[in-house]
Amino acid sequence: MKFERYEWLAITIMISLFIFVGFIQGWSVSLVILNMCIISAIMTMGVNISWGYAGVINFGVMGFLAMGGLAAVLVSYPPIAESWQTGGRGLGISFALLIVLVIAVMYINKVIILKRNKYILNSLLIFFGILIIRHFYLNATHNIEDVNPAIAGFLGGLGLPIIFSWIVGGLFAAGVAFVIGKVALGLRSDYLAIVTLGISEIVVSILKHEEWLSRGVKNVIGLKRPVPYEIDLQNADWFINLITYLHSSKLNYIIDESDRQQVLNNLIIDGSGIFVKLSYAILFLIVMLIIFYFANKAQLSPWGRMMRAIRDNETAANAMGKDVVKQHLIIFVIGAAIVGVAGAMLVTLDGLFTPSGYRPLRFTFIIWIMVIVGGSGNNLGAIFGGFVIWFSWIEAAPLTTFIINQLTIGLEPTNALKLHLLDSVPYFRYLFMGLILLLILRYRPKGIIPEKVRHS
């Protein structure tokens, strides 16, 4: 993989932004932003794969992220035996019945030819089937939610290391994407956008209200980390030695023993925080580079060429014998899976799962701005978009405060307008996002790092 000069420039800009923030606002802040930037970049790559490679629009980002988050909970949270005892059987029965119902409906669809009879039979079957299933299901979920509602009240998970959930999250999202794709992919792109947006809302509202599964709005907290805890680090000898070694020049200046211990303690507390964030960053970076490598490989492969052909002229590709519907489904599922991985990583980073935090503005539209700004069809562009947009999303607030203070420098500090503007600083980021998107769409519609046109 060879980068062009402007691509090297983009990479340099990204790195120097973090170094800049590191010096101005501290390395801890810089690493926090970096971690979210990497996750955003992975989400953006996921969307970019379906939109940039094949022109399949995916506005369901929020839903797939939430599925990834659910995976993190279900994989890492220790199982709650009591909940399984009280409600496990009822849930099992209702799911078995659900499968029976689905098979029965499919059977009827196959056997009965007359359309009217088919509809009547099916709706009767579904109605009564759901009534029966509801009976078992509501009982079971009620029992589960009654188990120690203050700290449990749901089934718990498998109790495995959370890092496995990154794969499981991808699979969950892929599963949901498969169903959505089967249903909706035949639609024209803007309808597909609306439908995927709607379905992602449904997914999130299910996670919000099915407490037996995800604890709903009560949130799941205290998920285990894949990296060490600060408190363990602060008591670990090797870490204290490392910090002493790194700051030996500074520490040697301090002669007084107790002062020196004080400074060292502060350094260790700071250092442990940075160490944890750095380990996250390294883990995330590895995932990002793996996905980037394979995404690029896929784009350059014959399969990627076929995807471009389908994107650029569906009819012609179809005429050449390419199964457009199938390929659309495949790429939609792959893209969603990558978003799901990012969703699991997001929950891993936060250590908590808050279904009500999934909002389309933040988790669907911002990601799309990243894709458009970075350059659809170019993976490096996607990463760049993720980094730049998340960076400006975070740094918009300090920047706005600065600008407002400069503009209103002549006004009294108690001036109503000035106070009002300073109060609404957090909202200016939406303005920036909108303006960035509009400007890019107008003057650089292919994005900052556009797709490379290959003639081969």
Next chain:
Amino acid sequence: MTDFLNSIIVLLNFIIIPGISYGSQLALGALGVTFVYAILRFANFAHGEIMSFGAMITILFTWFFQSQNIGLGIFPTALLALPLGITATIILCIISDKFVFQYYRYQKSVPVVLAMVSIGVMFVINAIIRIIIGTETIKFSDGQKFIMKAKQFKVMTGLNEGLALKSSQVITILITILLLTFTFWFLQKTKTGKSMRAFSDNEDLALLSGINPDRVVFTTWIIVGVLACVAGTLYGLDKSYKPIIYLNLVLPIFASAIVGGIGSPFGAVVGGYVIAFSEIMVTYAYKKFFVYLLPSSLEPTGLVQLLSTDYKFAVSFSILVIVLLIRPSGIFKGRVL
């Protein structure tokens, strides 16, 4: 007999009246989306924010009038401020068209690019609203709150169940009837309306017949501004104004427009009511209703609720998906998707 009447009153009070007023708000919103879709040919994600903007301006003027002690007596002051809100919304629509959408129209961009552009506009308007008015919930309805209170009704008829009629509901329904009549009259009878329909039907043919596209687009934005501002204000008047809620309202509005058949104004109106009623009917607990109708031995033990109210919004998307699966062109054949 009284049991039967009581059950009817329950339905009226909890399903039909709220359904009609919510449906009217959705219908007006969906009509705006459909207009943009039919004439400008893109899905306007910014429509919710345009509604919110209109409501915001109306609220600002309402506050101004209230501070000047200008009011309408028993009617909410917002009605007085509404024309000003409408004007501002129209100006917003036309500005956004001039500076943003027009360029892509001349470029003949594909619809999905325009949808992205509308997301950009959505962000900008969203930011403006939040900067001006914040994110707090605002109640701005004044005047007489109820036309008929539940207690009054009970005394009047001697029934067990009360029927409450909020003035905001009546206003919503009246204004909707007025606005819909005017819009359909405009589309069917006036020359501009006819040219709009022609333009929506077949753009090339319309251009060949000497229809000025810029004028059609201009008129469209005016109508969209009026509809959006009225819909937004009525929704705010009925349920209190909250800037964030309008983003969530976009999806039911899209659902209404598509369910009715996008591009078909009549379909959008019907779709609005379909979505509103199904949201309310699926999530309503029918226990009270059955208690009156059935003999006491058959009385239901549970709430008799199909889905919990948490899934209210999910219902509209489910209907959207089902309609797209079974009849992609909507109830009234709109454009084939």
